Structure formats: C-alpha cells, structure tokens
Amino acid sequence: MKSGSAKTALRFERRDLLKIAAGMPVAAALASAPYAAGAATFQAFSPGAPGDATRPYPRILNAQEWQTLKILADWIVPADSVTGNASEAGVPEFIDDWLGLKGGFLLDQIRGGLAWLDQKCRRVYGEAFAHCSRARQRQMLDRIAYPAKAAPADAAGVAFFNRLRDLVVSGFYTSRMGMRDLPYLGNEPQAGWTGCPPAVIARLGLKKSSRS
Amino acid sequence: MAAYVLTQAGARCLMLEAGGDFDSARDSKWLEWQYDVPYHGGGDENKFDYFLAAVGGWQVPGEPYLTAPGEQFMWFRSRMLGGRTNSWGRISLRNGPYDFQPYSRDGKGFDWPIRYEELAPYYTYTERLIGVFGSPAGIENLPDGDFLPPPDPRCYELLVQQACGKLHIPCIPSRLAILTRAHRGRPACHYVSQCGRSCRLGSNFTSPVVLLNPARLTGKLEIRLNAMAREVLTGADGRAHGVAYIDKSSRREVRVRGKVVVLAASSCETARLLLNSRSPRHPNGLANSSGLVGRYLMDTVMSDVTGYFPALRNLPPHNEDGVGGMHLYMPWWNYGSERKTLPFSRGYHIEFYGGRAGMPMPGILSGTEELTGGGYGPAFKQACREVYGSFVSFAGRGEMIPNAASYCELDPQALDEWGIPVLRFHFQWGEEELQMAQHMQTTFQQIVEAGGGRVVASAGADRQWGISVGGQGIHEVGGARMGSDPKTSVLNSYCQAWDCKNLFISDGAPFVSLADKNPTLTIMALAWRTAENVVRLARQGSV
Numbered sequence: 074m075k076s077g078s079a080k081t082a083l084r085f086e087r088r089d090l091l092k093i094a095a096g097m098p099v100a101a102a103l104a105s106a107p108y109a110a111g112a113a114t115f116q117a118f119s120p121g122a123p124g125d126a127t128r129p130y131p132r133i134l135n136a137q138e139w140q141t142l143k144i145l146a147d148w149i150v151p152a153d154s155v156t157g158n159a160s161e162a163g164v165p166e167f168i169d170d171w172l173g174l175k176g177g178f179l180l181d182q183i184r185g186g187l188a189w190l191d192q193k194c195r196r197v198y199g200e201a202f203a204h205c206s207r208a209r210q211r212q213m214l215d216r217i218a219y220p221a222k223a224a225p226a227d228a229a230g231v232a233f234f235n236r237l238r239d240l241v242v243s244g245f246y247t248s249r250m251g252m253r254d255l256p257y258l259g260n261e262p263q264a265g266w267t268g269c270p271p272a273v274i275a276r277l278g279l280k281k282s283s284r285s
Numbered sequence: 286m287a288a289y290v291l292t293q294a295g296a297r298c299l300m301l302e303a304g305g306d307f308d309s310a311r312d313s314k315w316l317e318w319q320y321d322v323p324y325h326g327g328g329d330e331n332k333f334d335y336f337l338a339a340v341g342g343w344q345v346p347g348e349p350y351l352t353a354p355g356e357q358f359m360w361f362r363s364r365m366l367g368g369r370t371n372s373w374g375r376i377s378l379r380n381g382p383y384d385f386q387p388y389s390r391d392g393k394g395f396d397w398p399i400r401y402e403e404l405a406p407y408y409t410y411t412e413r414l415i416g417v418f419g420s421p422a423g424i425e426n427l428p429d430g431d432f433l434p435p436p437d438p439r440c441y442e443l444l445v446q447q448a449c450g451k452l453h454i455p456c457i458p459s460r461l462a463i464l465t466r467a468h469r470g471r472p473a474c475h476y477v478s479q480c481g482r483s484c485r486l487g488s489n490f491t492s493p494v495v496l497l498n499p500a501r502l503t504g505k506l507e508i509r510l511n512a513m514a515r516e517v518l519t520g521a522d523g524r525a526h527g528v529a530y531i532d533k534s535s536r537r538e539v540r541v542r543g544k545v546v547v548l549a550a551s552s553c554e555t556a557r558l559l560l561n562s563r564s565p566r567h568p569n570g571l572a573n574s575s576g577l578v579g580r581y582l583m584d585t586v587m588s589d590v591t592g593y594f595p596a597l598r599n600l601p602p603h604n605e606d607g608v609g610g611m612h613l614y615m616p617w618w619n620y621g622s623e624r625k626t627l628p629f630s631r632g633y634h635i636e637f638y639g640g641r642a643g644m645p646m647p648g649i650l651s652g653t654e655e656l657t658g659g660g661y662g663p664a665f666k667q668a669c670r671e672v673y674g675s676f677v678s679f680a681g682r683g684e685m686i687p688n689a690a691s692y693c694e695l696d697p698q699a700l701d702e703w704g705i706p707v708l709r710f711h712f713q714w715g716e717e718e719l720q721m722a723q724h725m726q727t728t729f730q731q732i733v734e735a736g737g738g739r740v741v742a743s744a745g746a747d748r749q750w751g752i753s754v755g756g757q758g759i760h761e762v763g764g765a766r767m768g769s770d771p772k773t774s775v776l777n778s779y780c781q782a783w784d785c786k787n788l789f790i791s792d793g794a795p796f797v798s799l800a801d802k803n804p805t806l807t808i809m810a811l812a813w814r815t816a817e818n819v820v821r822l823a824r825q826g827s828v
Contacts, residue, residue, distance in 0.1 A: 149661040155670075167325060171647070174328045219659045235654050238661065242669060243647040247325035249318070251645070254666075255673050259606035260316060260644055262475035266465070268437025270603050277596055279443045 130166050133173040133180070138187045140203045142168060142237075145190075148214060149241045156254040159245050167244035183240070186233025190217075193230065286411075286809045287547045287791040289496040290816035292505040296823070299541055300497075301512040301530050303550075304340055304364030307371060309483035309491055313338060316477065316485075319644055327647030332361075334646060338371040338483035339363040347702035351709040358710035359756040360553060366510065367493040368551065369759065370805070371483040375461040375490060375610055376636075377417045378802035379408045379810075381426030383620075387798045391630040393686045393717075395581075397797045398769040398778035401428065407810035407817075415490040415809070416468040418608075419460035425620045426632075433465045435612065436476075439605050441597055441640030441677050442613040448736030449615060454635075454728075459614040462490035462806075471495075478643045480609025489609065512539070515705050516562040516571075517546055517788065523566040525788045531703040545787045545819055545828055549812065552793040553582070553693050556764035557708050559775075560695045572782035577775050578765055579693045582712065583799040585758035586633065586683035588722040588751040591742035592733030593656060597640065597675035605641035605674070613637075617801055629717040633683030633725060633801045635732075641674040649673075655741060676741070679732060681725030684801045687763060688715050691755065712755030722750035760804050762793035780815040787828040791815050 131139035146159035146168070159165070172180045190213070191201040198209050205213070217223055217230035218238075245251045274280075288298050314336045319326035326335040332342030341363045352358050363369045382401040387394045405428065412431040419432035435458035438446065442456075449456040463480060466473045474488045487494040500506040511533035518527045518540065527542035548555045556579040562571035570578055617632030650669055654660075657668045696709040726743055733740050744751030755761075768774020771783035780795045782788040791812035793804050800807075822828040 150666050151662055153663050153666060163320075170324055171328065174324055214661060218661050220654055221658060235652075235659070238654065238659070238665075239651045242650045242653065243327070244325070246645050246649045246669065246673075247319045247327070247647055249320045252318075252320075255641075255645065255670060256602050257641070257645055258602055258604040259641070260318065260477055260479075261604065261606075262316070262477055263604075263606075264475075266436045266474070266476045266607060269440035269443055269605075270601070273440045273600050273603055274443065276600060277440065277444055279447060 131169045133169050134184070134187075137191075137201070137203070138184065139165065139169070141187050141190065141201070144203055144210070145214075145237060146241045146244075148210065149238055150245045156250050159241055162245050162248040162250040164241055164244035164248065167248070168240050171240065171244070179236070182233060182236055186230070186237065189230055189233060286492070286496055286812035287549055287789075287816040287819075288506055289500045290813055291547075291819065292500040292503040294817075294820040295503075296505065296820065298500070298506050299543065300506060300508045301514050301528060301541075302366050302508055302510050303513045303533075303554075304366065304368070305510050307338070307340065307365040307367055307483075307493060309338065309371065309487065309494060310485055313483040313485040315479055315482055317482075319646055325647050326644075333481075336479070336482045338365075338481065339369065340365040348707070349699065349701060350707050351696050351699055353709060353711045356711055356713065357754045358712040359754050360708075360710070360761065361756070361759045362551070362554070366508070367491050367497065370490065370492040372481050373759075373805060374803065375463050375480055375608075376614075376803040377412070377415070377419075377430075377460050377462045377490075377806040378616075378634075379428045379430055380404070380800045380802050380807050381428055383426045384798065384800035384802065387631070387684075387686075393630055395687065395766070395768070395773075395797050398767050398774070404807070404810050404814065407813045408806065410813055411806060411809045414469070415462050415495050416464045416471070417460055417462050417806075418458070418465045420458040422455070422457045422616070424455060424457070424616050427616045430460065432460065433468065435459070436465055436474075436608055438612045439607055439640055439642060440600065440603070441594070441605070441642075441674070442611070442637070444594060444596060444736055445637055445677060445732065446613055448732050451735045452731055454615050454618050454732070456613050456615050459611045459636075461608060461610050463608045463610070464488045465608075474608055476607050478606035478609050482609075509541075513703050513705065514550065514558055515703070517548070517558060518542075519562065519564050519566060519571060519785065521566070523785060525571075525785055531705070533703070536703070545789065545823065547789045547791050547816070547819065548794075549790070549792040552762050552764050552796070553579075553708060553710075555790055555792055555794045556693055557695070557706075559765065561706055567784065572765065572775050572784045572788060574784050575772055575775060577773070579708075580689070581687040581763045581766060582691045582693055582710075582755075582761060583685050583687050583763045583796065584712075584753075584755050585760040585799065585801070585803075586685050586714070586718045586721050587681060587753035587758050588725040588744065589678055589680040589742075590726060590729035590733065590740055590744075590751075591639075591676055591678040592729070592736070592738040593672070593741045594675050594677060594733070594736055594738035596737050597677075599671040600674060603641065607642055611636055611638060627724065628720040629724065631684035631686065631717070631721070631801070633681045633721060635725075635729070636680045636682060637677055638680070639674075639677030652741070677733075677736075677738075678742075679725075679729035681722070681729070682758070682801050682803070683718070683721045683725070685718055685799055686715055687798060688713060693764065710756070714752060714755070719749060719752060722752040726750050760793075760799060762796035762799050762804050762808075765790050765794035766797045767795045768797070779818040780811065781818070781822075789815050789819055 150159040152158040194202045217234045223231045332339045385397040388396045421429040446456040471487045512530040514530045525546040560570040615635035690713040693708045765775040767776045
C-alpha cells in the first residue's frame with residue numbers, strides 16, 4: 074500500500090478516523106479529505122484477514138519490540154476499578170495487526186520510536202526500556218508523554234508516543250473491554266427511539282426538541 | 286426505479302447488473318461487533334470500513350479509471366445488486382423550485398427543461414413508496430414532502446440546535462429514507478445506527494428490497510448478474526436494438542435485444558457506455574451529436590470542521606445510536622438579503638455527526654493529547670471516558686456550478702479486464718466553490734463556538750479551505766444532461782436521447798445542475814417520470 078506523503082498518512086490516522094468513529098455515513102466520513110493533498114498518489118487498498126490466525130504474535134514486530142509495546146500499552150491504559158489493562162483487552166495484538174495492514178510510514182515510525190526509546194534508555198539508564206525499573210520507565214515516559222512540557226530534543230519521542238497512544242486508544246476503545254469502559258451502550262436493537270434522556274437534557278440545560 | 290415502474294406497468298424487463306447478488310437480509314453485517322472482525326473493522330481505505338455494504342469502493346479490481354495529469358477525481362463504485370443504494374446516506378431532500386432554474390436566477394450554469402411542479406408528484410410517489418421521515422418546515426426552496434414522523438434528536442443534536450438558534454441558522458429534523466414506523470410491509474427501524482451496513486430487516490431504502498423485489502414478484506423482471514455492459518447496439522436506422530455485455534463468469538460477449546433501452550449504470554458509467562457505443566450513425570458515441578456526453582460532470586462541494594464541546598463531556602452514559610444518520614440538519618438559510626453579499630451564488634446545507642452515536646471504530650479519540658495535554662495511566666484513561674462523546678463534526682454539502690473543465694472521456698488506450706475502454710476524468714472546482722468552502726469553515730467555527738465548544742479540526746487557505754476532491758462526495762452527476770435544445774443537451778425533458786428515441790437514461794447523468802440537496806431522491810423521482818413516459822410512448826406505439 075502507498076498512501077501518499079507521510080503527512081497524508083498521519084492525517085488519516087488523526088482526523089479522518091475520528092469521524093468515522095462517530096457513526097458518519099459514507100460520504101460524510103470522507104469530507105475532510107485525507108487525500109486532498111495526496112490523491113494523485115492515493116491507491117486503494119482493501120484489507121484481507123490479518124494473516125494466519127494460528128500464528129503466534131508478534132507477526133510484524135520482533136520479540137524485543139513486542140515486549141516493549143506490551144509494557145507501553147499497559148502504561149497508557151492500565152487496569153483500574155472499571156476495567157483491565159490494554160494487554161488484557163488484546164491491544165498489542167490489534168496494533169501488531171494494524172502495523173501489518175498499514176506498513177509503510179506508520180510501521181517505520183512505531184519501530185523507529187521503539188528503537189529511539191531503547192537507545193535513550195540505554196544512554197540514560199544503561200539498559201533498554203523493558204529492563205528498566207518501573208520508576209525509571211515512568212521517568213522516561215514523563216519526558217515524552219506531555220507534548221507541551223517536553224524538551225525540544227525529545228520531539229521525535231513525543232511524536233512517537235502521541236502516535237502510539239492513539240493506536241493503543243484505538244485498540245482498547247474498540248475492544249470488548251473498551252465497550253464496557255466507555256461505556257458504549259449501542260448496537261442493541263431498540264423497540265423504539267426515545268430521544269435524549271431527560272437527565273441528560275437537564276444536565277445540558279436544554280429544552281426537549283423543537284421540531285421546526 | 287425504472288425496472289420497478291416498467292414491470293408494474295406490465296412491461297417485460299431484462300436488467301443487467303455488473304456485480305453479483307446482494308441480499309441485505311442475508312449479507313448485511315448488521316449487529317456484528319467491531320472487535321470480532323479483522324482490524325476491529327477499520328483500516329479499509331477503499332470503502333471506509335469493514336462493515337459498509339459496498340462491494341467495490343474507490344477502486345474496483347480489474348476495472349481502473351484514469352485521471353488527467355495534475356487533476357484529481359475519485360470514483361466510488363459498488364459492484365453488487367442495488368449498487369450504492371445498499372450503503373448510501375439515505376438523505377432524501379427534494380430539489381426546490383430555484384434548483385431547476387439556476388441560470389435564470391443568477392446567470393450561471395444552465396436551467397433544467399422541467400420545473401419543480403412537473404417533478405413534484407414523482408417526489409411524492411417516491412417518498413410514499415420508499416418511506417422518508419422528516420417534518421414539514423416551510424423553508425424557502427426546500428419543499429416539504431410526504432413524511433413519516435422524524436425521530437427525536439440526540440443529545441448533541443439538541444445542543445447544536447440551540448447553538449444554531451443563536452446564529453439564526455435553521456436546524457430542523459433531517460429527511461432520511463429510514464422507516465420510523467412500519468411501512469408497506471417493512472418494519473420500523475431498530476435504531477442501531479448501521480444503515481451503511483444495509484439493513485437486515487429492510488427498514489431503510491435499498492433498491493433490491495424496495496424496488497427490485499416487488500418488480501421480480503410481477504414475474505416480468507429478469508436480472509442477469511455479473512453482466513458488464515459494453516455498448517448499446519444500434520441499427521442502421523440509428524435506433525437502439527439492445528445491449529452487448531460481457532458475462533463475467535465466461536468472459537464471453539452476450540447480446541440481448543430490447544424495444545427500449547434504459548441506462549441506469551450510474552452517471553459516469555452511463556457516459557462511458559454511450560461513448561463506447563460507436564457506430565456509423567453515431568460516430569462520436571451514442572446520443573452524442575451535441576458532443577456533450579461526459580461533459581459538465583458535477584459533485585457536491587464538501588468541507589468540514591470538528592468541534593469539541595465541553596458541555597458534552599462526562600455526560601451520564603446513554604445509548605445515542607439512533608438511525609444511521611443525523612436526526613437534525615441545517616438547510617441553506619441565506620436566500621434573503623444576505624445572499625447578495627456572499628461571494629458565491631449557490632447554497633449549501635450542513636450535516637453533523639458525533640456524540641456517542643455509532644459503534645466506536647479504530648481512530649476513536651485520536652489526537653487526544655491536544656485536549657488532555659497528553660499523558661498516560663489512570664488519569665489518561667479517565668480522561669478518555671470523559672471526552673468520549675464530546676466531539677461533533679460539521680460537514681458542508683454545497684452546490685457546484687457546472688463547468689466545462691469537469692468531464693469524463695474515454696481514454697484512447699486503457700482497457701478494463703473485460704476489454705472495455707475506460708474513463709479518464711478531468712475535474713476542477715471554480716472560484717465560487719472555494720469561496721463556499723471558506724464560508725463553510727467560518728460558519729462551522731461560529732456554530733462550534735456558539736455551542737460553547739472549540740474547533741479541533743479545520744482547514745485554512747493553505748488547504749483550500751478543506752474542499753473535497755471531485756467525486757469524493759459520491760454525488761457525481763451530469764454527463765448526459767437534459768435540455769430543450771438538441772444542440773445543447775443530450776436528452777429531452779423526459780430523459781429520452783435526442784439522437785435515439787428509444788434510449789432513455791434514469792440515473793444521475795441527466796442532471797443539469799446539482800443542488801446542495803443529495804441527488805438520490807431526485808434521481809428516483811426523475812426515473813419514475815421517465816419510466817412512466819416510456820410506458821406512455823410504448824402504448825402509443827411511438828418507441
């Protein structure tokens with residue numbers, strides 16, 4: 074697959090899917106053209122099934138990258154009193170599949186980011202991220218997880234972490250566990266439609282429908 | 286629609302479908318969960334997502350199209366029984382009186398050879414047949430239809446309606462071909478927001494459920510699947526004698542005959558068929574003595590903005606799915622004195638989507654660091670829950686003025702895998718379309734702010750105000766326009782070819798202009814009128 078410029082690929086991840094997620098019908102979802110800049114090079118791509126279902130993960134990342142990905146995913150979405158963590162929701166598997174689907178620039182950025190993180194940790198702590206103590210892992214994440222506060226020298230790490238955070242959120246909040254966590258209460262046939270619940274209308278300080 | 290009307294009138298019809306069978310009762314991905322399917326249902330750039338009831342997309346394997354160097358055009362095709370009616374947005378708006386006389390009003394584009402009043406009864410027949418919810422609004426140039434009751438608004442829609450009120454922008458119940466109560470043997474909607482998947486229960490409009498099934502019950506309709514029409518066959522007398530198609534399973538050419546040929550292949554595919562139908566009598570392609578086949582291609586002007594609304598943050602959980610589309614929308618409101626001050630001549634309507642409607646899909650909550658400041662861990666997880674449902678996207682849908690630089694033609698060399706010459710597209714927006722996109726951006730920002738929100742995704746001058754790529758609206762129409770003069774149109778006012786009197790067109794190709802109203806309802810009403818005329822002419826013995 075080829076998805077135009079790197080910038081185009083990023084915009085797709087960021088903006089377009091946000092709207093597809095919001096239940097937009099076909100034409101509407103594409104309104105803000107991720108292709109506007111790169112349509113000349115846009116080539117259609119339809120995903121097949123993500124490889125042989127019996128093959129163990131990781132299928133795209135290597136063992137070292139996989140281990141780091143799992144740790145990072147659980148830092149981003151840990152277990153709490155509501156639901157479990159990203160690993161329990163199958164997020165690393167989702168991301169490995171997704172990287173296999175998209176390949177290209179996104180795969181390079183995630184791989185590169187995992188490598189960047191390990192190099193940084195080796196320089197600062199003398200060992201790869203996965204082998205650092207929880208305290209050191211946290212210290213390193215704090216350098217790259219807050220874009221406004223990060224040092225300019227860590228810009229690549231910040232961009233990587235933003236991208237990874239989006240992937241983790243995508244995987245978690247489209248998982249069965251994520252449905253419970255939000256919670257998403259739809260996909261449930263209704264005998265009728267009752268509109269916005271009165272409690273929410275009151276909370277919003279609104280009147281019930283004006284129909285014209 | 287033509288097959289429905291013709292068979293109801295007792296005519297025997299043979300319908301050629303380039304794709305395979307599709308039965309929403311059997312094939313719809315209704316109620317499937319995203320976590321049970323590959324990539325959680327996302328990642329399909331060809332057709333939006335896994336669930337969409339489209340066999341095809343921006344590219345169809347083996348059936349390419351080309352774009353002129355330096356230009357962009359996107360062409361969405363569904364190769365399946367019922368085509369794109371299986372997955373469409375169901376927005377069913379009547380063109381208004383102004384929309385048939387745009388040239389008379391502002392001196393741009395062209396007038397239709399018919400007036401609103403001539404099409405109005407067919408809008409009514411169509412609405413009654415397919416079932417459209419809505420609410421009479423009495424708005425200028427937005428004729429009310431024959432409506433089923435509209436569903437109550439969702440929470441975020443009420444918030445936006447209030448914001449629009451402050452700006453004096455009307456925000457009214459939308460008009461969608463979805464049943465809010467049982468209608469003609471089809472059950473009411475179950476409100477899972479999945480119309481794009483096609484409906485297993487037939488509670489929204491698709492042509493197989495609403496048109497083709499009844500047509501088949503007459504015993505008069507034969508449908509041949511996987512039949513890729515190549516050309517309309519004509520005789521020495523110049524009349525259409527039938528169609529040559531490629532049977533995709535045997536890859537052999539088959540010829541079928543008919544007294545009348547009705548093309549409804551979708552606008553551009555219809556233009557392609559005409560251009561491929563060359564004969565000594567029709568050397569430039571059939572019905573093309575005017576040279577206008579493929580010309581004045583139009584699409585909807587689109588631009589959008591996404592807003593974040595703190596008021597929607599952390600609301601009590603509720604099921605906001607509703608129908609598969611918006612419950613409210615904003616019709617064009619500047620017909621009054623404001624119109625003269627605008628730098629563009631035509632109008633647009635606003636669609637909006639968001640809140641908690643629809644199944645979360647990959648991409649959900651992307652870019653949250655811009656809102657939450659980033660982070661990770663328990664606080665971040667909590668922030669995700671809180672901001673979920675607080676985004677609303679506003680999508681402008683505007684009228685393009687047809688221009689001579691937007692057209693499709695046959696590429697002299699390229700073929701599809703069936704050996705049929707393919708289309709090459711040319712497409713350009715005009716200055717007015719760009720001005721309109723800018724106005725959309727400004728207006729949507731005002732709405733977001735009037736609702737206490739802030740814009741999180743928009744487009745400025747550097748991105749041409751977010752204007753869509755031609756064809757991206759999947760409203761491509763024109764290419765065989767109607768008219769009252771054979772020199773300046775392809776079809777007469779009954780969508781009958783000037784050059785070939787037993788050839789008719791019943792898709793979007795006859796469109797003379799493309800109002801901001803989504804084209805499907807007008808395509809169907811026009812097709813109904815066209816088919817009724819075919820019956821009348823056949824009974825008179827004049828085709």
